Ligand SMILES: NC(=O)C1=CN([C@@H]2O[C@H](COP(=O)(O)OP(=O)(O)OC[C@H]3O[C@@H](n4cnc5c(N)ncnc54)[C@H](OP(=O)(O)O)[C@@H]3O)[C@@H](O)[C@H]2O)C=CC1
Ligand SMILES: CC(=O)C(=O)O
């Protein structure tokens with residue numbers, strides 16, 4: 001018995017089983033099977049959602065590698081999207097390292113080899129002039145989030161060309177899994193302007209343009225065409241720029257941040273998570289922010305993005321901009337950023353100090369006496385024993401954040417940071433590390449990853465239909481993430497909320513960000529009396545819908 005007429009566009013029979021958004025497989029009820037032409041296309045047994053989840057877990061358990069699990073889960077998403085989200089949301093601690101860093105990094109390295117069904121839109125520069133037409137080929141019409149990359153700086157793995165498509169897909173998976181943003185409204189986009197990765201150009205299974213990267217005015221005008229076309233085809237869409245090389249990431253953000261609803265996750269999202277970690281760490285040490293001194297290894301998108309947000313937060317704590325800048329020092333491949341250097345890009349100049357050059361990181365630590373070091377260099381093991389021991393000599397509780405991803409590019413492991421600091425480090429890494437046993441203590445490393453920020457900011461932007469994304473929204477998000485860390489978490493050494501509860505944490509963060517959006521007059525909906533109930537009401541749930 002149907003409950004009224006069926007929607008005209010509801011697929012039937014095999015088409016329905018091949019529509020991942022609607023497919024419930026063996027969970028289609030007898031009623032649905034009769035009404036939708038499914039009788040005989042499924043075995044007689046009618047499953048519950050839970051039974052289908054049990055079968056997924058059983059099959060995952062039989063896979064011997066995380067790559068195998070990644071491929072299985074992405075195929076599941078192609079087949080039954082609800083079940084995919086139900087699975088990964090059932091245990092974020094187990095599944096985040098598979099759909100996200102570190103496994104997604106390995107998946108991107110070999111994307112042309114493991115690819116099954118395409119997901120998202122590929123915009124090749126050879127199709128310039130046709131971007132709006134191509135975006136219209138996407139079947140969904142109300143797109144609210146695009147995560148876009150050109151594949152040039154995929155995690156710390158460098159230029160992976162169109163193989164980098166795994167990142168927009170993974171980030172958008174997390175919008176839904178960690179914040180309930182409806183998956184139907186999310187679109188991964190790959191801008192293909194070629195690749196300078198010789199190994200990929202030689203790989204017969206590589207699927208992108210086989211040419212060196214296009215740069216300069218031609219690149220810029222293609223990105224202009226993309227941003228303009230998004231406004232035309234998806235007028236309520238927020239664009240998240242992801243994993244662009246800094247030569248493009250920084251100018252793109254500067255060009256569009258005040259014109260359209262957009263942000264750069266590596267610059268602003270990462271800054272949000274770093275500030276959150278610092279604020280929570282200070283709850284642990286009881287020291288004021290205005291007395292902290294940070295030294296960064298790496299002065300690219302993430303390094304300058306974090307430093308810039310720290311400066312703003314320190315200003316809110318009462319320091320002048322100049323005083324705050326004196327508390328952020330950056331060190332890159334050519335040493336400390338000092339005014340006498342003539343190799344600095346314009347986005348790095350504001351962080352160059354009037355100080356003598358220094359080419360040795362440990363020497364820089366000894367002279368600047370930082371309270372925290374933040375690794376955003378993608379240089380594996382750059383925080384060596386000398387570095388950690390120097391930090392531990394200077395600080396009772398040194399802040400050590402090896403933020404580079406994936407795990408193979410972390411500046412140090414959790415075990416190293418704890419061992420070389422005699423267990424005193426306040427530690428968080430971009431990719432997860434397992435708990436560390438030190439003497440009779442078990443230390444639990446936190447994950448300092450922008451996943452604590454972008455899904456929650458995204459949920460707030462989605463619910464309020466915000467017109468812009470501002471730095472203040474990331475400061476609010478950072479404060480809200482830090483506030484989610486309980487006294488018990490702090491006592492256990494954690495400076496981020498446990499990943500197991502990331503969905504609830506994101507909702508609380510989104511509520512605060514939404515308040516900031518309303519206060520700034522950037523919302524396109526009326527401010528509701530009960531903001532939390534409003535945010536919750538906008539969230540997608542990973543449950544099968546009754547189709548008839
Ligand atoms: N945890 C998280 O949430 C996030 C982590 N990240 C990670 O941060 C890393 C950097 O990202 P991003 O800032 O976008 O990349 P960029 O390429 O913009 O920056 C990398 C920086 O590291 C410097 N660097 C390279 N080699 C060395 C070296 N041997 N010693 C000192 N500095 C060096 C580079 O200098 P030069 O340009 O001169 O080579 C550059 O300043 C990546 O691994 C990424 O995965 C990024 C975003 C979020
Ligand atoms: C986490 C992230 O955005 C990165 O490593 O690039």
Ligand SMILES: [Mg+2]
Nearest residue numbers: 242243265266
């Ligand atoms: Mg990134």
